[in-house]
Ligand SMILES: O=C(O)CCC(=O)c1ccccc1C(=O)O
């Protein structure tokens with residue numbers, strides 16, 4: 531990613547000092563409405579800079595090197611703001627975690643009316659293809675006309691992915707996100723589905739956001755589209771550059787962000803020259819609380835670019851104190867030093 535533009539410190543602005551960052555940082559913990567990625571709450575650091583609010587919320591198990599891109603994205607939002615939008619609203623999908631099929635109607639309800647695309651999590655550890663099939667069938671039964679995409683989070687082997695997708699394709703799939711691990715895995719799944727006459731489009735997610743080279747999967751011809759997330763790619767501008775270089779259609783998605791992080795995702799989706807797919811930015815519906823009284827939630831299947839009012843951010847009710855707060859502050863300190871000096875103290 532060395533040829534991507536540097537976003538921090540921002541052009542024309544003084545370098546962002548660690549003490550300044552820590553002075554305006556707050557740490558929050560938000561309960562979820564439903565278990566997601568094995569957790570029931572989401573923690574985040576929010577920073578209020580001259581250009582607005584930024585969010586720093588790499589998942590706890592990520593090391594500092596991986597967290598650095600998330601930090602750059604946070605500083606971009608707080609110190610540089612976002613590029614000009616080319617559209618006023620973006621369509622979003624509902625996201626259905628790996629819940630029991632019987633809970634699907636309740637989960638979908640959280641996204642309100644007008645949802646035209648649904649992403650269903652599959653291949654969850656400890657579950658079977660029958661569970662996935664029942665969950666996708668339940669979504670199809672609720673929304674007969676919806677576009678349905680599945681996300682395996684690389685949880686299948688190549689043969690499992692081929693078997694799984696041949697079966698789930700009967701529900702009519704828009705695409706399959708990261709059905710297997712790695713560029714080779716995606717390539718093999720895609721090839722085998724094509725040769726079986728069931729060419730479900732393949733989307734790369736982990737092979738973009740966790741890869742050393744986010745463009746490699748596109749260059750290899752292993753995917754039909756790319757999933758792009760602002761934080762792991764290091765900001766809106768870097769994500770725009772990744773999409774441009776990949777030369778594939780892009781789906782913008784969240785990392786289970788608060789409304790502050792979702793706002794950055796909306797900025798990316800709104801700035802992309804083409805937006806052929808609904809965005810995975812409806813995930814606010816999975817949060818039982820948020821950092822504002824006016825959270826970014828889909829209305830008629832869309833998020834409006836101007837829907838987020840930065841002045842409405844009031845994290846006080848969800849502030850995190852104690853050892854977890856200290857852990858986050860320490861993480862900001864380490865990652866900031868990594869950004870400045872290429873290593874933590
Ligand atoms: O894209 C969506 O619909 C929601 C976002 C999502 O699935 C997600 C959220 C947090 C971490 C990983 C992922 C993922 O796409 O794999």
Ligand SMILES: [Mg+2]
Nearest residue numbers: 681683707735
């Ligand atoms: Mg994914």
